Amino acid sequence: xAALHFEFVSPERVLFSGDVDQVDLPGVEGDMGILxxxxxxxxxxxxxxxxxxxxxxxEAVVVIGGFAEVGPAGLTVLADKAVARDDYDTVTxxxxxxxxxxxxxxxxxxxxxxxxxxxLEQLKTLQAALAQ
Amino acid sequence: xxxxxxxxxxxxxTKATQKxxxxxxxxxxxxxxxxxxxxxxxxxxxxxxEKVLGNIAASVGTLETAPRLLRGSGSDRVQLLLVCxxxxxxxxxxxxxxxxxxxxxxxxxxxxxxxxxFFCVGRKGYDQLRxxxxxxIVELVDLxxxxxxxxxxxxxxAEKVIARFEKFExxxxxxxxxxxxxxxxxxxxxxxxxxxxxxxxxADALGGATYEFxxxxxxxxxxxxxxxxxVQIFRALLENAASxxxxxxxxxxxxxxxxxxxxxxxxxxxxxxRQAMIxxxxxxIISGAEAL
Numbered sequence: 001x002a003a004l005h006f007e008f009v010s011p012e013r014v015l016f017s018g019d020v021d022q023v024d025l026p027g028v029e030g031d032m033g034i035l036x037x038x039x040x041x042x043x044x045x046x047x048x049x050x051x052x053x054x055x056x057x058x059e060a061v062v063v064i065g066g067f068a069e070v071g072p073a074g075l076t077v078l079a080d081k082a083v084a085r086d087d088y089d090t091v092t093x094x095x096x097x098x099x100x101x102x103x104x105x106x107x108x109x110x111x112x113x114x115x116x117x118x119x120l121e122q123l124k125t126l127q128a129a130l131a132q
Numbered sequence: 133x134x135x136x137x138x139x140x141x142x143x144x145x146t147k148a149t150q151k152x153x154x155x156x157x158x159x160x161x162x163x164x165x166x167x168x169x170x171x172x173x174x175x176x177x178x179x180x181x182e183k184v185l186g187n188i189a190a191s192v193g194t195l196e197t198a199p200r201l202l203r204g205s206g207s208d209r210v211q212l213l214l215v216c217x218x219x220x221x222x223x224x225x226x227x228x229x230x231x232x233x234x235x236x237x238x239x240x241x242x243x244x245x246x247x248x249x250f251f252c253v254g255r256k257g258y259d260q261l262r263x264x265x266x267x268x269i270v271e272l273v274d275l276x277x278x279x280x281x282x283x284x285x286x287x288x289x290a291e292k293v294i295a296r297f298e299k300f301e302x303x304x305x306x307x308x309x310x311x312x313x314x315x316x317x318x319x320x321x322x323x324x325x326x327x328x329x330x331x332x333x334x335a336d337a338l339g340g341a342t343y344e345f346x347x348x349x350x351x352x353x354x355x356x357x358x359x360x361x362x363v364q365i366f367r368a369l370l371e372n373a374a375s376x377x378x379x380x381x382x383x384x385x386x387x388x389x390x391x392x393x394x395x396x397x398x399x400x401x402x403x404x405x406r407q408a409m410i411x412x413x414x415x416x417i418i419s420g421a422e423a424l
Contacts, residue, residue, distance in 0.1 A: 007176075007180060009176050009177040009180050010177065011174060011177050011283050011363065011366060012170075012173055012174070012177075013173040013176075014173070014176045014177075017176075027346055028346065028347060029346050029347060039344060040342065040343045040344065041343060041344045041345075041346065042184070042188055042343050042344070042345050042346070042349075042352055043345070043346040043352075044346070044347065044351070044352055044355060067184065067352070067355075067356060069184040069187065069188075069343075071184075071187055076180050076183070076184055078177065078180055078181055078184065
């Protein structure tokens with residue numbers, strides 16, 4: 001199987017750079033698996049778990065928002081924040097959820113409230129996924 | 133002629149100064165190591181961001197619906213110069229070099245009949261620009277309170293810049309900072325951030341294929357463009373921090389060496405004076421003895 005070139009960066013550092021078999025992304029409109037030769041695509045990411053699959057090994061990383069681009073050179077993920085799943089601190093996530101809840105109640109117009117409510121939903125889904 | 137005591141005091145003072153500059157050099161050296169690592173770690177993200185945005189821009193850039201942040205306002209009459217400098221001095225020509233670079237650009241732009249506005253990040257640049265362009269400075273962001281630079285700082289600055297852009301206060305924004313190459317080489321750099329400039333090479337990288345967007349292209353660009361501004365500013369701030377410590381380190385190294393040279397000269401004068409006095413006293417004693 002052809003290898004997919006994968007660049008995974010966050011503002012602080014490069015998290016991963018190299019060839020892999022498949023990467024599962026938490027896209028805003030649903031999860032997707034990216035293989036080599038994928039059509040050009042740009043997607044926003046929701047807070048969720050990104051999985052890097054290489055050979056038999058799977059590596060899970062928690063990403064909090066960002067973007068992914070699939071181009072001719074491969075996949076580039078620009079994460080706002082990324083932490084290996086095992087190191088992820090669920091206490092900060094709980095705090096984030098609490099903030100998000102407050103934001104939803106404070107929102108002034110409907111469009112904004114919708115957006116914030118969706119974010120809250122995504123954070124809660126992530127929390128549930130992590131609890132498994 | 134200064135007395136021996138004066139000379140001794142002067143040597144002691146120079147030695148104290150040397151100790152301070154030496155300490156500052158060592159502090160700068162250790163801070164530099166961290167700042168350099170952060171600056172270098174931030175480069176790939178900023179570069180990837182630029183590349184991704186370049187690819188997207190190449191496929192939607194010609195669209196009428198593309199956001200103004202990407203297309204620009206269709207004019208370049210009012211230019212905003214975002215000048216990032218340090219908050220402190222004692223770092224050789226670091227601040228002056230950035231300001232000079234910005235000033236040259238401002239003079240060239242004004243000669244073309246354009247309006248120039250300044251947005252200062254960092255006290256030192258503001259102080260230097262204020263003398264000449266006091267009423268063209270629209271804002272000053274002071275980061276003195278920030279012990280370490282976080283992305284939030286850059287985001288805050290980007291928000292202010294974009295808010296001004298949305299109010300049609302300027303047409304193009306250029307970022308001035310000092311790129312860190314090595315301890316002795318910091319390069320004052322100008323980078324246009326609004327509208328962003330891309331490599332023309334990126335345009336045909338896709339070979340005619342177009343991107344699928346999820347969600348819509350506009351939604352993504354609305355998120356991505358302000359983020360890009362923040363990322364580029366963040367990178368500029370990190371590069372600046374590394375450059376600042378590099379410049380301070382070499383400036384303090386020079387100062388320490390100069391102080392050493394001064395101490396050597398002062399000690400020589402001190403010893404000569406001391407010798408001259410001893411000789412004089414001896415002559416007085418001998419001539420006194422001869423007179424008897």
